[in-house]
Amino acid sequence: MSTTPKIAIIGAGPAGLTLGAILQKHNISFTIYDSDSSPNERNQGGTLDLHPRGGQAALVEAGLWKEFTKYARPESDVLKIVKNDGEVLWDGNTTDKREVPEEEKFANRPEIDRSALKEILLGAVKPESIRWGKHLKEAIAGQSGKYDLHFADGSIDKDFDLLVGADGAWSKIRKLLSDTLPTYSGISLIECWTYDVVKENPWMAEYAGAGSCYSFGEGRTIQIQRIGDGSVRTYACLRKPESFLKDCGIDWTNPGPAKEQYVKEYFDDCGADLKRMILESKDKLVPRTLYQLPVGFSWESRPGVTLIGDAAHLMTPFGGVGVNAAMMDSLSLAQEVVKFVERGEGKSLAEVVKQYEVDMFPRGEMFAKKTMDNMQKHFSAGGSEHLAGRLIAHYRKPASTS
Structure with missing residues (x-):
């Protein structure tokens, strides 16, 4: 049986909270630090779709599927495509209006407000595990291989075995691993x-x-x-x-x-x-x-510190995969930590970090490539026609007779 590491998660966004929720389900302690003074200090943004093998899978692992279905909006998984001149090329609001069986309502990519997702995740993490109003100034590696966190208010929290940067685009934790900036x-x-x-x-x-x-x-x-x-x-x-x-x-x-x-x-x-x-x-x-961040951004693995979400692979929103990628990171890292703590799999925490990164780097690159490809198509002549053509081909293809 491995000793439970002392874990700090920097950032209480979807990535950090998802990681916390899964770890808590397995009774693995951690502390989340966030610079906001309260959970609702900032507007959480618009809406997003959660994919079955992405955000949905992470919520299932965290035991939050029923909560998700209360707030998700399967009826909003619909697109309307318009040319710049105003011509409507495709309107999913009036096309393919077949009744969807109850058991299939969440089979695709239902929308959920970012604020609702945050409330679901906050409800799964003990309030005492989150410290609000903690603006990280610097993370410093000590001679013992542990990490100390220095905050803008002058406080210092010491001796963390695992430091997870879920602190977004301008991550302070990323500085421990790379000089690369967005x-x-x-x-x-x-x-x-x-x-x-x-x-x-x-x-x-x-x-x-x-x-x-x-x-x-x-x-x-x-x-x-x-x-x-x-x-x-x-x-x-x-x-x-x-x-x-x-x-x-x-x-x-x-x-x-x-x-x-x-x-x-x-x-x-x-x-x-x-x-x-x-x-x-x-x-x-x-x-x-x-x-x-650059497509394919990676770093040399360093024991006791890693990145998830935007800190690891910041993308524009044109692929629609950012939060799903972040929650997949959280799921993958949590699974490695759980195997280490509960079953003693892996000789060291360094191996836990490295295995997570080996799995995450190609996945992050795949999502980043998709996002770049989408951005190029969206901002090109015929971008609307391209997407509308794909939707028409998909929804009007003959039904399988097998």
Whole structure:
């Protein structure tokens, strides 16, 4: 029987919380540190789909499947594809409306709000295992092979056997393993919110549909998501230099005029309905610049420290796989730790870390390649036609007679 290592997880996002939830199920102690002062300090983002062999598998391992089915939205696993000029090429809201048996509702990729996923995971981790308001300043390796955590508030927590970086794009833990930093992806965007669309603007609810609406074209995309809380988020994205949002001459602190100028200068030839989705999203405006790690990013294994999620393989959202990849990391690492602690498999914690990384590196590279390929297609002429063609071929193929 192996001695349980002292484990620190940096970051209480989907990756860190999933790892914690699985470890807790096996009575393996850990501490999660997060810089936010509370679980709800920041908005958690929009919606995402969880794949059966990705996020869903991790939730099953954590014993959270029933909770997931309470909040997941299988009805939102639907796409609408529109050309930049407004022509609707595919609308899954009106196509293939066959009744799905109850046992198959979660067989594909049901949507779930990021906020709901976080609540599910938080409910599976003991509150005393999470320390909020702990902004990591530096992680330092000691001579004994253990690690000390130095926080911005002046406190130091010492002697960790396993340090897991789930601390996102600008990970402090990554510095122990590599000097590589994320680089600009080439894509900048504005994120526009509108609340309670059914009540406040029913037209937006009807146009967006139950799931996601995409419009792809040369150098730009418009992507629209229905959220489980009744809101809609519209993302108007451009392929531009890194300093674009700062240098374009648009005052982002004045949302109404800012959106009008942005649409007029960069989306004026788009369909009227697409422009309307941007302009009538009046509740919040967030400019964003997207970064990524290199495809195939890896590091030389180091005993007692590793990375999961965005810290290990930061990607743009155009592959739709980021959270699934993160939760698969958590599942894989948790399984290795459980084998080590409960069954004594593996001679050392260093072997636990190395085996996890051997499994994770090719998986992360596969997802990163998929994301890069999708991004190139989405921001190219004919991007909408390409995706619509794939959907038409899939849904209209003859049923098997075997």
